[in-house]
Amino acid sequence: MAENLNKHLSKLSKRGPHRVLVGDLEYxxxxxxxxxxxxxxxxxxxxxxxxxxxxxxxxxxTVRHLxxxxxxxxxxxxxxxxxxxxxxxxxxxETAIQILTGVKLGTGSVTVAPGKIGLVGHGxxxxxxxxxxxxxxxxxxxxxxxxxxxxxSCETAAQAVTTPGFVLGESERDFVNTGNPVKVAxxxxxxxxxxxxxxxxxxxxxxxxxxRVAMGMGRPQTAIQELTRGLLTGFLLHRVxxxxxxxxxxxxxxxxxxxxxxxxxxxxxxxxxxxxxAL
Numbered sequence: 427m428a429e430n431l432n433k434h435l436s437k438l439s440k441r442g443p444h445r446v447l448v449g450d451l452e453y454x455x456x457x458x459x460x461x462x463x464x465x466x467x468x469x470x471x472x473x474x475x476x477x478x479x480x481x482x483x484x485x486x487x488t489v490r491h492l493x494x495x496x497x498x499x500x501x502x503x504x505x506x507x508x509x510x511x512x513x514x515x516x517x518x519x520e521t522a523i524q525i526l527t528g529v530k531l532g533t534g535s536v537t538v539a540p541g542k543i544g545l546v547g548h549g550x551x552x553x554x555x556x557x558x559x560x561x562x563x564x565x566x567x568x569x570x571x572x573x574x575x576x577x578x579s580c581e582t583a584a585q586a587v588t589t590p591g592f593v594l595g596e597s598e599r600d601f602v603n604t605g606n607p608v609k610v611a612x613x614x615x616x617x618x619x620x621x622x623x624x625x626x627x628x629x630x631x632x633x634x635x636x637x638r639v640a641m642g643m644g645r646p647q648t649a650i651q652e653l654t655r656g657l658l659t660g661f662l663l664h665r666v667x668x669x670x671x672x673x674x675x676x677x678x679x680x681x682x683x684x685x686x687x688x689x690x691x692x693x694x695x696x697x698x699x700x701x702x703x704a705l
Contacts, residue, residue: 429674431660431682438663438672439656442495451500454525456518458482458502461493465535470542470566470667471498473522473558475515475551477632478574478604479506484632485548491655492546497662498538499546500526510550512576516557519545542566544589544666546658547573548631549604553580556610560586567665569658572596572628574605581606584613590676591618592661594654595696596627597686604628608697611688619676620693621657624684626650653684 444463451458459482463469474489476482482489482503489499500522505515527540544567547555552569553576559568560583569592573580584591591614595607605628611620630647631654660675674680678689688696 429677429680431657431674431680431685434660434672434674435653435656435682437656438495438659439652441491442659444494444496446490446493448490449531451502451522451525456502456521456525457504458500458522459489460501460525460531461489461499462531462536463493463496463498466496467537468539468542469496469498469536470544470662471500471523471526471538472544472546472569472662472666473519473526473555474499474501475519475545475547475554476501476503476506477549477551477628478510479508480549480632481506487633488631488651488655488658492659492662495659495663497659497666498526498531498536512550512554512557513578515551516554519547519551519555519558542666542668544568544662546662547571549574549628550576553605553610556580556587557583559589560584563588565589567591567662569661570594570607570610571631571654571658572605573607573610574628581609581613584610585615587614588616590616590665592658592676593618593620594626594657595620595622597622597624606700608688608693608700612693612697617676617678619661619678619680620688620696622686622688623650623653623657624686626654657682657685
């Protein structure tokens with residue numbers, strides 16, 4: 427019987443118990459931000475990749491949320507131009523990981539466990555996280571939220587990702603087709619949980635400015651953002667930090683309100699639907 431996520435999801439969708447500190451990655455030569463719990467040794471950590479032409483400040487609530495649950499987050503703010511270098515951004519995510527494991531963070535009282543490292547990304551950043559994870563076995567988890575097309579192809583690179591994955595796809599197609607998340611999930615070499623949230627779109631995950639909303643360049647999806655953060659947090663706490671009470675968040679068949687999960691057969695059928703619709 428498929429497990430139910432609702433027991434933990436409502437709690438994990440809200441801010442966690444840790445006080446959060448925010449700092450700059452610039453001191454290590456990489457533009458970006460770092461979010462960390464105020465204290466803790468041997469903590470889990472992830473590098474976070476932003477979407478195309480999206481400043482990392484548009485993810486402040488999301489990365490702060492992860493840190494409040496005890497996860498250190500390094501978020502490079504590179505390749506934000508119109509023509510980003512996807513391979514270069516994947517390399518920046520790897521550099522962020524090296525920074526996380528190489529120095530004491532916060533006020534000097536925070537350290538990261540080298541064996542508790544993962545990657546997270548949204549849109550372009552999700553695709554680049556897949557590129558960075560291909561062929562690398564030291565990672566504990568990769569979470570790709572609406573992975574977009576990349577060059578080289580993240581869909582092809584997923585065939586070399588043996589790290590456990592969580593891929594989030596769209597239940598509604600955006601007007602502009604930026605990628606094929608279900609194909610990334612179908613190609614994933616390791617265990618992969620593929621999910622869709624009712625009413626969610628790729629463009630709705632980043633925290634939009636009021637001016638962009640007023641100009642019609644997106645619509646707020648606050649409730650969906652909270653739900654996504656809960657799914658992401660549970661997955662990372664299980665896979666990266668090893669907290670078995672959140673094991674269901676890695677289960678490809680686990681259920682939750684407004685969340686549709688797909689097992690391997692379901693992913694193949696969903697891929698067929700998506701590709702047929704695109705014709």
